[in-house]
Amino acid sequence: MKLLLVEDTPELAKSIADYLRQENYICEIAKTFDQAREKLVLFTYDCIILDIMLPDGNGINLLRLIKKEGIESSVIIISAQNALDFKITGLDEGADDYITKPFPLPELHSRIKAVMRRKVPGKNQQLTFAEITIDLQLLECQINETPLSLTKKEINLLIYLINNQGRVLTRQAIAEHLWGDYTDNLDSVDFVYQHIKNLRKKITDAGGVDYISTVYGFGYKLNQRKQ
Numbered sequence: 001m002k003l004l005l006v007e008d009t010p011e012l013a014k015s016i017a018d019y020l021r022q023e024n025y026i027c028e029i030a031k032t033f034d035q036a037r038e039k040l041v042l043f044t045y046d047c048i049i050l051d052i053m054l055p056d057g058n059g060i061n062l063l064r065l066i067k068k069e070g071i072e073s074s075v076i077i078i079s080a081q082n083a084l085d086f087k088i089t090g091l092d093e094g095a096d097d098y099i100t101k102p103f104p105l106p107e108l109h110s111r112i113k114a115v116m117r118r119k120v121p122g123k124n125q126q127l128t129f130a131e132i133t134i135d136l137q138l139l140e141c142q143i144n145e146t147p148l149s150l151t152k153k154e155i156n157l158l159i160y161l162i163n164n165q166g167r168v169l170t171r172q173a174i175a176e177h178l179w180g181d182y183t184d185n186l187d188s189v190d191f192v193y194q195h196i197k198n199l200r201k202k203i204t205d206a207g208g209v210d211y212i213s214t215v216y217g218f219g220y221k222l223n224q225r226k227q
Contacts, residue, residue, distance in 0.1 A: 001116070001136075002026040002177060004045040006036045006062065007078070008055050012101075016049070019105040020112075024139055024152055028180040033057030037065065043176065045073045047112055050095070052079040052086070060093055067094045074115045078103070113137070129162045130224055131208055143208040153178055154199050161212065161222040170219040196220055 003020060007013040008031050020027040028043075030036035033054045040048075048066065052059035063075055077090040080101045087098045096115045099108060117125065125137040133142045139155050141148045150158065160177050161169070174196075175189035200210045213221045 001046045002028070002044070002180070003047050003049060003112070004028050004030060004036065004039055004043075004073070005049045006030045006033075006054070006059065007049070007051045008032065008053075009051075016105065016108065020109070023109055024156075025112075026156065026178065026180050031055075033059075033062055036062055040066065040069075040071060040073075047074040047076065047115060049076050049078055049108070049112075052077060052081060052090070060089060063090070063093050063095060074119055076108075076111055076115060078108070127159060127162055129165065129222070130211065132158070132162070132203070134159060134162070143203060143206040146206060148202060148206045148208075150199070150202060153195055154202070157195055157199055161220070165222045165224065168215045168218050168221045172219075174219065 001024075003025050005013060005017055005020075005027055007016065007029065010031070013029050013031065017027045017029055028039065028045075030039050033056045036048075036050075036054075039045075050059045050063060054062075059077065059079075063077070066073065066075060074096045075094065076097045076099060077095045078099050078101060079086060079090070082100045090098050096118070097111050099111060125135065127134040127136055131144045133145070134140070134155065136159070139152070141150050141155055141158065156178055157174065160174065171189045171192040174192045175186070178195075179186075196212060200212055204210050211222050211224055213223055215221055
């Protein structure tokens with residue numbers, strides 16, 4: 001799951017991002033209104049954790065922009081503003097939750113999970129593609145009900161491919177999804193090839209079908225019709 005944390009206090013942003021990454025989220029940080037707006041234009045996020053007071057703007061205005069542009073990401077406001085009026089404004093403008101600073105990081109994590117459950121009701125946090133089943137809560141994968149051992153990056157890669165099945169995904173897009181902000185400092189994204197190769201081998205070794213096609217010159221595509 002990919003998150004955007006909009007928070008201008010460096011220490012707090014690092015603390016939240018480090019915690020969420022340990023919980024297997026891909027977490028990018030935007031320190032200003034403009035940085036957040038740029039990232040929202042370029043990338044897709046499952047959930048946005050949004051501070052209200054930003055050095056160059058108001059988080060509520062960013063929330064309004066998110067809703068105006070039809071961005072489907074869930075939004076959780078994090079704010080030191082504990083007044084009822086602020087909470088009502090944030091929720092009425094379309095935020096999915098509001099949590100007041102300071103807050104325990106496990107509480108934020110629980111709220112993220114609750115928001116995502118409401119976003120995908122009735123799916124029991126399970127993603128299925130042919131003989132592949134992934135428990136999105138536990139990040140566990142099975143092939144024909146047999147457990148498959150995948151690294152954190154491999155299972156996030158597989159979820160990304162399944163959620164975008166039938167679409168050609170470039171190596172750059174895959175790298176940005178899996179490594180987020182870290183890709184800005186990379187000279188090459190050729191390492192995506194090795195992760196794809198490892199994922200294919202683990203699936204086929206476990207008795208599954210390799211549904212991943214290489215689209216030469218572009219990237220990769222997951223297609224159930226491939227045999």
